[in-house]
Amino acid sequence: MHFERHGSGKPLLLVHGLGSSLRTWDPIMPALTAERDVIAVDLPGFGRSSPLVGPATVGTLTDALERFIEAEGFQGIDLVGSSMGARMVLELARRGHPGTTVSLDPGGFWSDRQRLVFGVSITASVALVRAIQPALSFLTRTAAGRTALLAQFSAHPWKLHPHLVLTELRGYSASPSLDEALRSLIEGPLQQGAARGSLPGRVVIGWGRQDRVTPASQAATAQRRFPDASLHWFDASGHFPHWDQPAPAARLILDSTS
Template identity: 45%
Template sequence: MTTHTQIKASTQGSGSKLLLVHGLGGNGRSWSPIVPLLAGQREVFTIDLPGHGDTAARADSGTFAGLADDLQEYIEQNGLTSIDVAGFSLGGRLVLEMARRGCVGNVVALNPGGFWRGWERTYFKWTLTASQKLLHALRGQLGTLSGSPVSRTALLAQLSARPWALDKAMVERELVAFAETRTVVPLIKDLASGPAQSGPASLQAGRVAIAWGDKDRLCLLRQAPRARAAFPQTAFHWIEGSGHYSIWDRPRDVADIILEGTGSD
């Protein structure tokens, strides 16, 4: 399935359709910890956003607005309007934007960005910029560093509550992707300086659930009430013992939240 934007998509499982949207610098494979937990009940679509993975960048792929427009175009041109969607981090904000635009069904957003204010914007920008520069400089050593629980902890302390316990092959793949994705730097700047995420002007077509890791060190906990206020009909969940990437730290809990939030038994 392709659109004008030539977004790469993969499918797995059977059942009603569920689209998963990855985070900044990731790709469809970022969902690997939980796709097997979802595919028994849903036909799961994973995509590479423009400028990520195997999907080529467009002129505006370094902006949130550009990615949102491309995602909406993909959904509409492939007959997926009203599809259930879930996303984490940047993907979490994108699926909330799709809910705001009314082009999807039920939505689950995990640790979504876009609800920062004041100094939180600077914190987001400079911490992620420093991480990207470090990983880019170390890209030839990321395999070795991923193999050590000590270095995994040092590199991923901002994203995971338990980086020492993560699978080393997954960590290497994700770190390399973040280091080598060229749209990461312009996206960090655009996200930090652009408007905050807004909610719908009226009730969205589907249900919305927002989940937040209670140890998130990137999208800080103080941002969660703002997300709930922007989407007042939201079902909200704290994910205990989870950092920003809850799909790493609590895959079973996240899968349950997604299945519940999108209507599966």
């Protein structure tokens, strides 16, 4: 798995979401690396990492992440995940990973109806972005274009940096594992929980109040399944708090894992 490592201090591992890459963390990377040794990974079949040999499901990607942590000697490292990556780090916590876990807007806690809406809307978004790839460079340079393209994901997409948006949306076509991982999210099992007192490390779940991908109502389900987790709300934030509220998101991560 390709990764980048910057900063110094206590190690911190960042795990991106579906169709994304380690570049998704760029808005908060300066704040994190000022205090921590930050390792940001590209999951298999995303960014610059080769796909897995075999199925690319939430489960197999989590297994690969677990193997990466062991192989690189990162046992006990603090974990931060976004979206699908947020679900993956929660699963590692459930499996007994001893570090602190910060999970930002995780998937896997939807009702049947919410899962259906997620599947239809995200599949349509992926198809649209793939169809307009030649125009993305132009569209992402304008506030109106960023708003139209990322209204589902951000509470104020017009404020996002054009290069961040362009990189993110190009991943929809460039990620060979996206379709299979998306199908796993839509059709696969929900995220299992952890009984009270069973988690060896601290777990913090962050949620954007304006999240349109994993709606804020799902936070209650996440807390029921992870009763030992603490819940933090981000105001004026969509699915990616590290984009919409970078300073508060970085502060939550640093304070939670200090």
